[in-house]
Amino acid sequence: MPPKPPRADLTELSHADKDRLIDALFARLDAVEAKLGMNSENSSKPPSSDGLAKKNRTSSLRGKSDKTVGGQPGHKGSTLKRVAEPTGTKDYPPPSQCDRCHSALALEQAQILERRQIFDVPAMSFEVIEHRVYTVVCACGQRHDSVFPAAVSEVVQYGPNIRALGVHLTQGQMLPYARAAELIFEMTGLSVSPATLLAWVAEARLALQGTADLIARQLHHAPVLCADESGLRVDGKLHWMHVAATAQLTWYGMHAKRGFDAIAAHGILPKRLGVLVHDCWGPYWKLDDGLHALCNAHLLRELVYAQEVTGQDWPAAMTALLLNAKTLSAAARQQGHPLDAGAIAAFTTVYDDIVREGEELNPPKLKPDGKSGRCKLSDAHNLLRRFRLHADAILRFIADPTVPFSNNIAERAVRMPKVKQKVSGCFRTVAGADNFCTIRSCLDTLRKQGHSMLEVLRRALAGDPIAPAA
Template sequence: MPPKPPRPDLTKLSDADKDWLIDALFARLDAVEAKLGMNSENSSMPPSSDGLAKKPKKTSSLRGKSDKKVGGQPGHKGNTLKRVAEPSGTVDHPLPGHCSRCHSALPLESAQVLEWRQVFDLPATDVEVVEHRTYTVACACGQRHDSAFPAEVSETVQYGPRVRALGVHLTQGQMLPYARAAELIAELYGLPVSPATLLAWVGEAGAALQGTADVIARQLHHAPVLCADESGLRVDGKLHWMHVAATATLTWYGLHEKRGIEAMAAHGILPKRMGVLVHDCWAPYWKLDDGSHALCNAHLLRELTYVRQLTDQTWPTELMELLLNAQRLTTTARQKQHRLDAGTVASFATVYDDIVRQGEQLHPAILKPNGKPGKQSDAHNLLRRFRAHADAILRFIVDPAVPFSNNIAERAVRMPKVKQKISGCFRTVEGANNFCRIRSCLDTLRKQGHSMLDVLYRAFIGDPIMPAA
């Protein structure tokens, strides 16, 4: 902890200095009390930080009340279990031999099927063991000829690509710990796979998918809109950072010891991008000044909720309503595949400017007695951000390709955080890098309609699936 500053000598302070000191102390007290009231609903704090205390009842939803009915909407394609034309087998439930009323023998030869019901279940599983054989023969001239095993059959006894794909899918796709994944494979198939074997398979999958991950990174350079985020990851007992770059059809993960611009430069994706970068306004992103930026409005809505609770003023609510109304209008426009007209965009910008100006009048900059800036209030700092980054905040109104929030990148962060929560940490940097590489390919190809198990199987047989452009 930094050393505490020395207490001022009150006898040597002027009346103006004393007044300023009292105001500063009250402001500090208000700030501490306000911080105690922060949670995941009014700030960027994760839900896990809320603890076990009961959350206060929500007064309103950030998204507002929808006029839609509960449940599936008109036009929504539902999914249900459907009967198949050719079942795997049949079980007949025969009639009794005699009538229950007159006890006469029933003409069973003329009985007809009354009703069909089908039961879907899993078959009993047996492991398929295929024996590969090579042959040798000697020519009449004495020359010996031997056949050869294919490259993938390299051991006397070994596991095949489907088993290896399943093992990697359980640990990297479904986030099971290695011991539990090995236990599940043993229970399902009777195969005594060890956690160390699973770890080796993960390394093989990481190497096999390197080319696919490289293609994903190159495609992200050309994406018209790119969402980015970062999150802490415990690796080898130390804090590392997992960086995410994602679109609706692509996901890329990278690991680095640093969180900021050094890591972004090392990964080489964000600095080389050609499209709009969507992020949460973290300062290092602004150092990437080689393109357009858009801010996550979901973060801003939470901060406006906090300032509204803090100040009980109307301008935070007005800004929230402005952003949410703009979101609804742009969503409708996207569905109809057109842009908002210039007049509507200009109207939103004018109202936005008026509301921010109203807040600025209520929260002017705090100056020290010597005229230098003092510690500013949370409301002033938020308003300063709304003023400085107005174009980035409202970009979703101007450009239909820009999303309202950074949800695409934030969703990509969730699964690695689940992995860390289950397993505690990554033991090695190599294991964390393998996870990032495999998850990049699994999440990307899952978005593009591929089965994650099939992705891994194809990688193990040397025919990896490449992402669509």
């Protein structure tokens, strides 16, 4: 920690210098209080940074619903129902004699009074299938040998089902390797080491690499694409996981850098002609081949903070405008058409009026005479500047029904790797992080398309990977 600067001797300062010192101290105090007042509901800070203190739910934008708790009217529920053909039966016959007259009962004439069924899984145990090849010699002396299939390559080896289960537990369900090995032993009686699980993950990555590459190509040509990034600890260092996603596709990539170098290296976002939805992070604006759309959920949180700090009316007005536009756009989308031109023009006019009102209340600060450099601007001014510069990107969702209101698709994709890191602590190696990204890209994509993640892994390890739908 650097040494603290010596304190100024107040007795040697003029009244003007004392006033400037007091103003500077108050400015620093305001900045510290503002930073302490930020949380996940009024800024881009993650919920994990809020700590254990009870949240102030009065600032939530979700509001109280008028719906009752539980299933809603018209909701198609599901419950356990009897099957016509049970796997097995267990009979409980009546006694062999009457308990009143003690006569023998004709049990062969007994009829079923009631049926009850229990759904359960059988006690699991591993099986060992021995594969054999044969040799035979013809009368002419020619020897003929049968051959093993390509999948049977070792004297002793594990099959695709148990390997798929091990990879699913570590990459799909996020379990640490030691706990996954323990669970496999308790379920099946098969003793598998964490090192073996690690080898299976590497095999799955190779088996799914072609599928992940296909997903990346499909995302590059997607008309609307959501992107996000988040930090992860890899090999004791900070790395960055980049996400590209749509409602049907998900792709993960790891890189040592967060900025445009990583974006260019991954190759999905550059030279796209569609719409890119993001959180207004600077490097995304370097991608100027297509159109941009901003995540309005981020902006709504920042508007909450601006309202708390300034006490002005324009943040609440902008919040109401965006939420009303979201509601009307969603209703129009359900009817199969975008908002009409008149509604779009009305929203744009009100939007400009709100921004203009905020700019009048939060003008840019000027440096005192003789001072050089830029003056630090308030958070409210910077937020308004963003609303002014990127109005088209913020309101794109009301004109284009294919553009979502927020970047929620990409943010949901980010959660699973964060869960993996929270459970396991970190990725020990870069190769392990790359394996996770490739496998998770395929699992999340094919899960969105209705496939079982366990079946995806089983088929990939059996040499028959499932291809994602175009």
